[in-house]
Amino acid sequence: MDRPALEKSSGSGRGALWTNYLVLLYTVAAFGAMLGIANAIIGHYNVRWDLTPTKRFSLSEFDKRVLGGLTHNVKVMAFVRTEDAAYLELADLLFQAAAFTPRLTYQVIDVNKAPGMAREYGVTSYGEVVVESQGRRRDFDNARSELLIPAVLQISQEANKHIYFTIGHGERDMFDTDRANGYSVWRGLLEQNNYQIDNVSLFASGVPDDAKVVVSLGPRKDFLPEELAALVKYLDHGGHYVAMIDPFGSPSLVEFLKQYHLDFIPQVLVDPAYRLTAGEILTTQIPLRAEDNAISRGITAPTVFSLARGVMITAPVGASAPDNLTLEQESKFLQSSHESWASGDPKALTTGITEFQAGRDVKGPIPVGSEVDYAPAANPHIPLISMTRIIGLGSSAFASNQFVEMLGNKELSVSLINEMAGDEMLISSRERLNKTETAAFYISDQQARRLLMLGTVMLPGILFLIATSVFVRRRFFA
């Protein structure tokens, strides 16, 4: 590494010295530029080893399927504050997605530096992400990377899927923003999943042909026979129906669903062992979830139900239902704990106090989420998505603005619509992200203190002892 050329010319005084400096400057600049260019080239064709157990920071198979299937160009604009570290994960995912498919382009825009552009796109908050394709656009907030690929999927699909909510029986309102009784948060979540939410009157128009799912959200009054007939017609043609019926809600609908072997029992669920901390016994976690059901499998935490009733499945597989339907599958996908019971105590609902009483009450576990799937008796081997599917949930409150953010409620409220609308891919995407949340790691105070002692006293202490002995040896014995 010696440089004879430089040294030979250095003997001729100040001029040669300056020449040496210039050559030095040139070689340093050239070498630096060469390394910079090499790094830029490697960065362009980057290779990544994601050592996280679930490959959290790499494109998943689902992501690749969505991005690989793009038939139109998609443009993503992330309006962020670049000094926020939170957006880096999104920027990383955008980089990977754009590297995977030329159909996706993106721009990270600092709202503070480009307020005009933010105004043009109607962006008012930091972290808003706009996804555009074919003149359509979807927005999502908080620059959350896990929402990006579902948004790309939604924007690349031809049309929104209609989810209809029945009205006219005192149902809860999806457009109500009330903190306790409204359901606007759930509606927002469903719209993020590219569903179009509409109300439908079964009496006036029956179930529209484009309905992917029909939901009855906490009906209180009876359904008219004409409305039930419209429902039967819909179910006969492979319809997908979700009934969320609170205690004492809509007796005629409860009777109707018994034909399909779903029995909404009148007793209210009580579970002192799983009630929320310092909460009433009628608001409880639902700890038991079926792993073979896509809806409950994707949920990471127990759901929270308040004032729930049991939803029993009253017949085995093979049982008949109206219009020559045969029960092909059944699943009690959400059940209360073994310590719970369904209380027939009429005072339980008002006082929130009751004790188990044999004969009157039903011992747990009590199903609060059940699914029955029917196929025509003449043609039982049809795919699940073509079957008549009914989900019964013993409460509507879990999806309300008050409860939807609690524990696993958000997952449940979105996953059940995903599953009924045939969008299992969306569930699996969230499932993959949820798996990154490893089991809680609890450590006692004593164990933490042991780590403190090891790290700050024992190890450094040994080194300081050695340092002292070296010092003493050098000072007094050298």
Add this chain to the structure above:
Amino acid sequence: MANGAATLEAAHAATDSRRAAIRAAGTGFSLVRMFAVMRKELRSYFAFPLVYVLSGIFLVLAGYYAYTDLVYFVTIAFARDIMQNYWQLLFADIRLCLLLTLPFITMRLFAEERKLGTVELLYTYPLRDGEVLGGKFLASVAIFFMMLALTVLYPVFLYSIHRFPLFPLFAGYLGLFLLGCAFIACGLFISSLCESQVMAGVGTITMLLFFWIINWNEAVFQNSWMSVMRAFSLFDQFGGFAKGVIDLDHVTYFVFFIVFFLFLTLRSMEARKWTGRR
């Protein structure tokens, strides 16, 4: 002027005799000679209390952060996602500890030899500049590796209590190792420029701080410039490793950073010869 010319002549004479000695040995760059320098450096490191004291201070700081981050993880972060809420935080804190201690390891490499006058002796040995540089660099890396290896006791201790994924930790430690090597390369260069150890230490910290805050100017620069500055930020490049991800371009960035600063050190050593300084 005449004095300067005489110094230059003397320097060239020494260089020529050294080169003649290397030619007599009949080899080019020799790993054996480089490792001999490394052994000599390590001996001098371990013969003084400084390295033990610095390692001890590093471990006090790292151990304290290991504890406080753990308390944060189990209380504030509800003990969820150990990678994101514990290891990432701890790696970021250890990074800071390295910034505060490694410059004091590297400050002595050339500056002390210059102060003690042993650098003249070193330059008259039949050694190439690359061998001297490689030996000093590897000796510092060995010391740093020892310091870092002692922190592995934290995950070992926690793993004995509760199982967690280990592979992402490998990425984090690789990132810390590369980052530390980059600090050492930078420190070597600054030490090669300075006459005093204190100046070398302070200069190294200043230089490393520059590479830390190079992208803390979002309000001034546009996004295109920001992406360039981010590409030069030592600390932004480390973020991926802390998450448990190894990006080839981050690895090459650190390797190129190290190579570039070693190259600068080599040029600095050489420039001292033709300017007549040691």
